[in-house]
Amino acid sequence: MKITNKEIEAVSQLEAFQRYEYFIKRVADSERMYTLVDDNGNFAIADVESSAVLSVWFASEFAENNAVDEWGSFSVKEITVEEFEEDIIDMIEKNNWLINVFSIKGKSGFVVNINEFAKDLSAEM
Template sequence: MSIILTEKEISSVARLLPLDRYKYFLKRVADTERMYTLVNGDNEYALSEVKGNYVFSLWPFREYALLSIVEEWDNYQVKEITLDEFENEVIEWIEQNNYLINIFSVDSKAGFVVNLREFVRDLSDELKKY
């Protein structure tokens, strides 16, 4: 499913509060069954540190992830993750490393930071609506 985002939508969603961007993320991922992150040339996920915890960042669309390729991530590229890949590969990696999930950061500021259990529960609740 291909969704075309307008500049207006990108701009207005980016200005939402972190919790509202989180809700938007859940709805859009449930719609498309895809999410996006950043990887370097070695296909390693981009991580950042928030209050002493490592966080793995996700965005609902490629366009939002592209906006985050700045500063320490300027040599990264966007990677699409399907729900199946997330469930079968990424969840275990997050769990093994005890990472938190940073949903929808904007302008190098943290998005809504959530633990894996809460994220999986919230996404599962959203997917049940479809």
């Protein structure tokens, strides 16, 4: 689903928790989210306050906008909610990662643990 420049500008102005709430609603509607991966399919993992985090966005355009600097060679990967539940949750738990929801221009988004994330997404769906 393509988003407009107007939506990109409006959503980018929201505070981190508001972006998180918006993300949850949009992912519940589309049943898709996006992240960044390298050429080998490894996720782009950032360090936020000494925690490893997996960054996710509700639209590929936002993910593309964050494929800069150390992630400049990374590409956007679409993840269905089903794939997230079946494959990625276990990986997140195994690696003790947090989820960085909707970072913008190198600034952290709303960082949440997998249990809270799954609970919020499930409640919205």
